[in-house]
Amino acid sequence: MIKDQEFLKDIASYCIENSKKLGATDVGVKVIHSVSENVSFRNKKLDESNRADSFAVNLTTYIEKKKSSINSSDLSKSNLEKLIERCIAATKITPSDENNSLPDKDLMSKEIRDLNLYDETHYPNDKKIEFLKKVEETASTDKKIVNTEAGFTENKNNFILANSNGFLGGYKTSNFSSSCVAVSRINGAMERDYEFGSTRFLKDIMKPEEIGKIAADKAIRKLGPKKIKSEKIGVIFDKRISKGILSTLASAISASAIARGTSFLKDQINSEIFPNSINIIDDPKIEKGLGSQNFDSEGVETNSLKLVENGILKNYLIDTYYGKKLNLKSNGRSGGTTNLYFQNGNLSFKDLLNSEKKFLYITETIGHGGNIITGDYSVGASGFMVEDGELTYPVSEITIAGNFKEIFKNITLANDLEMKYSTNAPTLLINQMTVAGK
Amino acid sequence: MSNFFKDTDIDTSQAEAIVTETLKNCDDGELYLENHKSESIVLDDNKIKSSTYNSDQGYGFRAVTGEVVAYSHSNDISKESLRKSSDNLKDTLKSKKGTYNHEIPKTNSKYYENINPIESKTFDSKIDLLNNVNNYLRSKGSIVNQVTANFLGEHKSIEIIRSDNQVLKDDRPLVRFNVSVVLEKDGKKETGVYGVGGRQSYDDYLKDGSWKDVCDEAFRIANVNLESKPAPAGEMKVVLGPGWPAILIHEAIGHGLEGDFNRKKTSAFHNLMGQQVASEGVTIVDDGTLHQRRGSLTIDDEGTPTENTVLIENGILKNYMQDRLNARLMGTKSTGSGRRESYKHVVLPRMRNTMMLSGKYSQDEMISSVDKGIFAVSFGGGQVDITSGKFVFNCTEAYEINNGKIGSPIKGATLIGDGPSILKEVSLVGNDMKLDPGIGTCGKAGQGVPVGVAQPSILINKMTVGGTKL
Numbered sequence: 035m036i037k038d039q040e041f042l043k044d045i046a047s048y049c050i051e052n053s054k055k056l057g058a059t060d061v062g063v064k065v066i067h068s069v070s071e072n073v074s075f076r077n078k079k080l081d082e083s084n085r086a087d088s089f090a091v092n093l094t095t096y097i098e099k100k101k102s103s104i105n106s107s108d109l110s111k112s113n114l115e116k117l118i119e120r121c122i123a124a125t126k127i128t129p130s131d132e133n134n135s136l137p138d139k140d141l142m143s144k145e146i147r148d149l150n151l152y153d154e155t156h157y158p159n160d161k162k163i164e165f166l167k168k169v170e171e172t173a174s175t176d177k178k179i180v181n182t183e184a185g186f187t188e189n190k191n192n193f194i195l196a197n198s199n200g201f202l203g204g205y206k207t208s209n210f211s212s213s214c215v216a217v218s219r220i221n222g223a224m225e226r227d228y229e230f231g232s233t234r235f236l237k238d239i240m241k242p243e244e245i246g247k248i249a250a251d252k253a254i255r256k257l258g259p260k261k262i263k264s265e266k267i268g269v270i271f272d273k274r275i276s277k278g279i280l281s282t283l284a285s286a287i288s289a290s291a292i293a294r295g296t297s298f299l300k301d302q303i304n305s306e307i308f309p310n311s312i313n314i315i316d317d318p319k320i321e322k323g324l325g326s327q328n329f330d331s332e333g334v335e336t337n338s339l340k341l342v343e344n345g346i347l348k349n350y351l352i353d354t355y356y357g358k359k360l361n362l363k364s365n366g367r368s369g370g371t372t373n374l375y376f377q378n379g380n381l382s383f384k385d386l387l388n389s390e391k392k393f394l395y396i397t398e399t400i401g402h403g404g405n406i407i408t409g410d411y412s413v414g415a416s417g418f419m420v421e422d423g424e425l426t427y428p429v430s431e432i433t434i435a436g437n438f439k440e441i442f443k444n445i446t447l448a449n450d451l452e453m454k455y456s457t458n459a460p461t462l463l464i465n466q467m468t469v470a471g472k
Numbered sequence: 473m474s475n476f477f478k479d480t481d482i483d484t485s486q487a488e489a490i491v492t493e494t495l496k497n498c499d500d501g502e503l504y505l506e507n508h509k510s511e512s513i514v515l516d517d518n519k520i521k522s523s524t525y526n527s528d529q530g531y532g533f534r535a536v537t538g539e540v541v542a543y544s545h546s547n548d549i550s551k552e553s554l555r556k557s558s559d560n561l562k563d564t565l566k567s568k569k570g571t572y573n574h575e576i577p578k579t580n581s582k583y584y585e586n587i588n589p590i591e592s593k594t595f596d597s598k599i600d601l602l603n604n605v606n607n608y609l610r611s612k613g614s615i616v617n618q619v620t621a622n623f624l625g626e627h628k629s630i631e632i633i634r635s636d637n638q639v640l641k642d643d644r645p646l647v648r649f650n651v652s653v654v655l656e657k658d659g660k661k662e663t664g665v666y667g668v669g670g671r672q673s674y675d676d677y678l679k680d681g682s683w684k685d686v687c688d689e690a691f692r693i694a695n696v697n698l699e700s701k702p703a704p705a706g707e708m709k710v711v712l713g714p715g716w717p718a719i720l721i722h723e724a725i726g727h728g729l730e731g732d733f734n735r736k737k738t739s740a741f742h743n744l745m746g747q748q749v750a751s752e753g754v755t756i757v758d759d760g761t762l763h764q765r766r767g768s769l770t771i772d773d774e775g776t777p778t779e780n781t782v783l784i785e786n787g788i789l790k791n792y793m794q795d796r797l798n799a800r801l802m803g804t805k806s807t808g809s810g811r812r813e814s815y816k817h818v819v820l821p822r823m824r825n826t827m828m829l830s831g832k833y834s835q836d837e838m839i840s841s842v843d844k845g846i847f848a849v850s851f852g853g854g855q856v857d858i859t860s861g862k863f864v865f866n867c868t869e870a871y872e873i874n875n876g877k878i879g880s881p882i883k884g885a886t887l888i889g890d891g892p893s894i895l896k897e898v899s900l901v902g903n904d905m906k907l908d909p910g911i912g913t914c915g916k917a918g919q920g921v922p923v924g925v926a927q928p929s930i931l932i933n934k935m936t937v938g939g940t941k942l
Contacts, residue, residue: 076736080540083564085557086816087546088530103524107547112479117527124523127595131519159564181738217738217859224740226859259860264706264942294517294618296654296661400855401864403886403938407654407661412703412886412938414855414864431862433886433938435705468940470705470888 037067039204042194045091045109049118050198053095056122060096060136061198062332065089065109066191073159074185075166078174081183083159095121099130133358136332141364142201143329143336150321152190152206153235162186165212165242172246173216178257179250180224181217186210188236201333209324210236214249220257225428227252227398231454234322252397259416259430262471268390269434269467270420272397273452276376276459279445280314282438284371284457285406287341287349289356298409298439299347306345308442311379314342316351318372325373325456329366336366341374375458379447383461386448388423394469395420396434409438415469432471441467476505476531476631482551488637494535494558495635499570500796501535501561503633504773505549506815510626511590515602517618523595532815535561536797537568543818572635573800579777583761583768584671586643588627592673598623601683609653609687615698616691617661618654623647623674632775640775646766646922647674648911651686655694664694665868669910671764677910693850693869696881703885703939704872709845710887710932711838711873715906716851718927721756722826722914723854723863724891725749729783729791730916731798731809731821733858740861740892741789749789750895753831756784758793760808760824766910767825767924769808774819778808783826784895795821813919823914825924831901835929838900840876846937847871847878848887861891864938886938894932902929 042065053061070086091114094103102124104117169184187210194204211232218225229248231240271279283299291297299307308314317338318327330336332354339349352360353368381389396417403413416430444465451460477483487503495501508528514521530547533554542564544557605621625647632640648669654661666689668677678686712720725741733739741749750756760769760778769778774796782790794802795810798821811822839847847870854865864886872879889897905928914923 076539080564082541082543082818083560084542084818085544085560087548087553088816089547101522103522105524105526105528107528107530110479113527117525120525124525124595127599128523129520129599131521181736222743224738224859226738226857256860261936266942295656296618398857400857400862401866401886401888402853402855403864403866403884405663405884407663408883410883412866412884412940414862414886414888414938416860416862430860431888431890431936433705433864433888433936435703435885435938435940437940468705468942470936470938472707472936 036069036190036192036206039192039194042067042192042204043202046194046196046202048111049091049093049114050196052115052118053093053122054198056118057097058095058122058125059098062094062136064092064193064195066193068189068191070187070189071159072185072187073162073166074183075170076183077181078167078170080163093118093121095125096134097125099132099134100125100128101131101134102128133355135354136197136199137334137354137364139199141334143203143333146203146205146328147319149319149323149326149328151234151326153208155236157188157210157236168242169212169214169246172243173214173250176250176254178218178220178254179216180219182214184214186212195333197333203329203333205328208234210239212239212245214245216249216253218253218257225253225256227256232324234324256428259428261431262419262429262469264470264472266466266468268393269464270386270393270395271462271464272395273459273461275396275399276462277455277457279462280374280376280457280459282404283314284351284374287347287351289350289352289360291406292350293356293359296407298407302347303350305347307347308342308345308445310345312342312345312445312447313340313377315340315377316371316374320373323373325371327372331369334364334366334368336372339365371457373456375451376447376460378449378451378460381446381448383448383450384423386446386461386463387420389463391422393420394429395425411436411438411441432469434467434469436467476549480549482554486551487554488633490554490558491633492635494561495572497568497570498535498537498565498572499800500573502774504532504534504815505631506530507629508626508814509590512622512624513598513602514620514622515606516620518606520599520602530815533557533561534818535565537565537570539801540565541797541818545816574636576634576638576775577777579771581761581777582770584645584764587645587673589625589645589647589673590627593675601678605651605683605687608684609691612691615655615657616653617656620652622650625674630773634775640771642771645671647672647677649674649677649686651690653690653694655698657698660698662694662697664690664692664697666690666693667909667911670766671768696869700881700883702941703870703882704937704941705939707934707936709842710935710937711842711845711847712930712932713849714902714904714927714929716908716925717848718826718828718908718925719851719854719865719912721828721927722823722923722925723856723865724889724894725756726823726826727856727858728861728891729793731792731794731802734792735798735802738859740859744789744892747789748787749892750784750787751898752787753901754784754787754895754898755829756827757782757829758823758826762825765825765907765924766912766922767823769824772808772810773812774806774810776806776808776810778824781807793821793823795819811921813921817919820916820919822916822921823923825926827926828928830903830905830928833900833902835902835904838902838929838931839873839878841931842873843875845873846882847873856891862888863891864888882939888936888938897933898930899933900931904928
């Protein structure tokens with residue numbers, strides 16, 4: 035059973051009171067309890083079951099402008115007492131930083147709205163097993179599928195965030211997720227692909243048959259890939275990849291990267307960085323949203339932000355510390371974005387595929403080849419050649435490269451946005467990138 | 473005596489009784505207890521950005537029967553919590569007819585001392601050193617745009633209680649010191665990163681001003697990159713420098729030789745045992761026994777003493793890396809490669825220090841043999857798709873080679889290749905094997921564990937370089 039708010043509040047208050055007693059001028063604390071149950075299957079047999087019951091306390095103490103933190107999983111008061119002493123001792127000898135402080139009181143979240151983030155339904159392991167059997171049965175229908183793995187995870191979480199300025203808030207969240215990995219084989223060579231779904235409510239989760247079928251179909255269509263010649267070509271990003279463009283944008287417009295001067299988008303506020311048809315929104319208040327929240331990791335109220343409007347960069351992602359450095363108020367983005375998405379484009383997926391004679395359609399990238407400082411981008415990739423609007427053959431062992439400044443300006447969006455993750459993008463086309471192959 | 477049951481309502485013999493009773497008729501399993509202390513102190517943008525101390529403790533209770541693993545973990549070490557975990561495990565493994573394998577080899581070797589690096593250097597002196605790093609680098613001129621430096625230190629105590637009261641223990645220190653510098657010249661910005669570490673105290677890596685060497689190396693890499701031009705795109709010859717570039721070995725073949733992927737037949741290597749998978753002259757080992765190295769372990773996280781496992785000998789595939797579960801199911805022995813990130817994670821077969829051994833050629837011979845290609849000296853991270861065998865890694869310092877001579881530095885680019893065939897393209901193996909500086913963390917199934925790599929310079933006949941210049 036997940037612990038209730040009173041239990042977590044009691045620990046949070048203990049931490050704040052004791053820190054103040056020992057000399058802290060300000061205190062911030064988060065207390066978390068989570069219970070997670072996971073079952074995984076492999077080739078239609080039970081493979082692993084895993085139950086996790088975890089507590090965490092994250093405490094930050096301030097003495098004027100000095101700051102230090104501790105984290106612990108042991109909630110016993112005897113342990114916390116020792117750790118608070120240690121935290122205060124470290125705070126005393128840590129150099130001051132004029133930007134260290136709790137958030138401004140008037141920015142704090144005032145009321146907690148029920149965003150429908152918690153489903154108390156417990157899905158017993160027997161049910162999870164039934165679900166996974168169906169996933170794998172559908173996934174392994176085709177003889178070319180030689181291996182399947184499937185998993186179901188149920189997560190329940192409760193937390194309290196509090197500070198010595200009187201802020202105290204928290205709420206329960208839940209998560210149900212299921213995945214399937216399928217391995218296909220032809221002539222001794224194998225390919226793998228997957229499908230994954232995650233929702234706040236059990237009843238919203240994808241049907242097991244759907245998860246299994248998509249994973250298998252995707253793994254089969256990748257069989258027999260070719261390595262293509264190096265060339266410059268229009269590249270289409272599948273939805274699984276296209277959301278990565280937004281993650282890059284989010285890193286590059288975080289107040290920390292801007293204040294430190296380590297972003298390729300420094301000094302680009304109010305400049306056109308995307309084509310003027312593009313709008314990017316970060317909305318924390320979406321009901322049942324996977325990235326939804328009432329307040330950020332400092333307790334600051336979060337509201338919907340238009341990050342990019344008609345192609346123009348309108349907002350950074352600002353927390354208290356780096357906000358002070360930039361002389362800007364926090365906009366509730368300590369901890370990053372919430373539900374981040376591109377507004378839909380105008381073209382259907384089919385029309386996008388038909389907009390030129392030949393494209394490379396990328397379904398997977400590997401490696402961490404994005405550089406936020408320079409904007410340079412180079413990653414391994416696999417996908418399909420598209421000719422006259424049709425996927426003609428699979429492609430692998432290639433790289434795609436460019437610079438984000440150019441990539442951003444050459445994006446065309448399809449209109450197939452789905453809210454499947456916390457960051458979501460429709461299929462998108464990048465007019466030209468360098469592909470390295472043979 | 474166990475330290476884990478102090479201040480709890482349960483003692484060692486009661487815990488042992490629960491373990492033995494729970495694992496009845498199971499093939500394997502254990503109660504794994506862990507106490508983990510760690511610290512992170514970060515200097516960034518001329519300030520001490522954060523100082524954090526973490527204290528984590530908990531247990532992971534595992535029961536294994538056939539291929540099935542039941543696992544339950546908690547940070548509440550109490551009679552009630554252990555009982556609940558035990559019930560959960562028994563409930564999952566309803567029908568079991570296993571025979572518990574009591575055999576676990578003993579060891580008297582130790583590959584590191586039981587020191588706590590967090591306590592063996594004062595907080596003040598760590599702050600001082602970080603400030604010295606900042607001042608030292610910024611004194612190199614106004615092109616220094618940003619300096620970040622940090623200490624990461626930890627001490628982990630583990631205890632493994634197996635069925636019938638067998639108890640195994642280990643205490644593991646680990647430190648890492650990193651410096652990152654951003655230089656700006658003529659509107660162009662580039663980064664250089666360098667770090668050192670291992671299973672000793674901080675001062676073993678930083679004394680006598682050797683911290684300055686770390687700063688100088690980060691500065692040198694950033695400086696080289698300021699002069700870099702766009703990298704070429706396409707297939708060409710690649711010379712890899714010694715040391716850290718061995719993450720190529722780690723990604724290209726290391727992961728593919730982990731026991732689980734081969735038992736499950738999802739690795740591109742699963743049917744290649746005993747076959748030629750690399751050029752003659754290529755020998756690769758995975759060694760957990762190197763003194764004080766980041767990837768070394770006295771015993772693994774199942775209690776098995778580590779060893780030096782030969783993976784590929786003169787081009788022939790000899791062994792996979794095994795934990796107890798996969799070894800049992802494949803009819804072989806654990807190689808002491810069973811590892812987990814923490815008590816919150818199940819054991820998986822993992823790499824330790826993965827090394828390609830020296831051959832007989834000099835780096836000069838390799839470079840002078842290349843008409844057109846690249847010379848890659850330093851890397852960021854890498855990744856592999858185990859099933860298709862395709863792997864990548866990112867250059868952070870590389871140069872073009874023209875007519876046997878090293879030319880201009882080139883921008884960071886991803887290199888991509890095919891694991892099972894890349895080692896057949898290794899045409900020359902250097903005589904200059906070097907260990908990496910002790911900074912690697914390997915990720916698998918969401919678990920990060922410290923690892924090491926080593927290799928001599930090597931010449932690869934053909935690899936795809938992912939630049940922008942056609």
